[in-house]
Amino acid sequence: MNVGIEAEMLIWCWLFEVVRQVHASKHLQRCMQKDFLARTPMSTPLQPVLIIYSHGRNPPLHPPPHLRYDLRNIPNPPKELRAVSDGRSKRIREHLLSEPKFVQRLEAVERDILRTMEAKIAEHAAQLIGSELEECTSVDVAKEEEEGHEDESRALGAEQENEELSEASSSDHEVILRVGCNCALGHHRSVAFVEELSRRSWPKEWQVLVVHRDLEKKRAGGARKMQKASFREKRRNMWEE
Structure with a gap:
């Protein structure tokens, strides 16, 4: 007799566990349908932001770039061009585009950026989705069912919540990639x-x-002249030694 009672209790416990798991699964599904899709990158697309810096060798960039490239091994434009314009000049850009080393570096850096940004987007999306799933599974089931009878109030609350979330998480959906490119000055x-x-x-x-x-x-005091003077001084000291 006792064996029969124990078996019946085990069956009831098993049924209870099955019902509990089914209920939890349905709750997660509802949560994902109503909130997850509305608050993940699928409805709020990630915004890739590429920031490209040009700078001299010193001081280093702050914050440090994710990718950095030293361009000092690329031949300088002719002095007569450098004397009258900077790198924004069409003439200087066209001259540098005639340098194979310049073009090859452009193509290589472009590939690096595409590959790095793709990886950062995937990582960022995974983090956002993970945090959303964690939030969904932590919702109190009983509270959700109780609020289910207050349709109008719940709709208003959801609308306010979405507005607040949109304002608070706009920067969360930015994926920033900083690229630093330096030459001498x-x-x-x-x-x-x-x-x-x-x-x-x-x-x-x-x-x-x-x-x-x-x-x-x-070029306070003539930075280029100071740079050359420093080099001559170092060379003179080396010969004297």
Whole structure:
């Protein structure tokens, strides 16, 4: 007799567990249908932001870029061009585009950016989806069922919540990739490189920003002359030793 009672209790426990799991599964499904799709990147697309910096060798960029490229091994434009214009000049850009090394570096950097941005987008999307799923599974089932009888109030609350979420998480959907390109002073090669890089055929949903950090810096005291004088001094000291 006792064996029969114990078996019956085990059956009831098993049935209870099955019902509980089914209920939890249905709750998760409802949660995903009503909230998850409305609050994940599928309804609020991720916004890739590409920021390309030109700058001189020093000081380093802050914040540090995700990708960095030293362009000092690319031949400088002729002195007569550099004397009258900076890297934004069409003449300087055209001259550099005639340099195979410049074009090859452009193509290589473009591939690096596409590959890196794709990886960052995938990682960012996974993090957002993971946080949304965690939030969904933590919702109190009993509270949701109780609020189910208050349709009008619930609809108003959901609308307010979506507005607040949209304002609070707009930056959460930005995927920022910073790229630093430097030459000696940040006036010609790096500037022209960044200008050409920004003109590449990036995906239309990308936002592309250009920052020329050192372009407006005056050559106080003649930075180029000071640089050459320093080099001559070092060479003189080396010979004296």
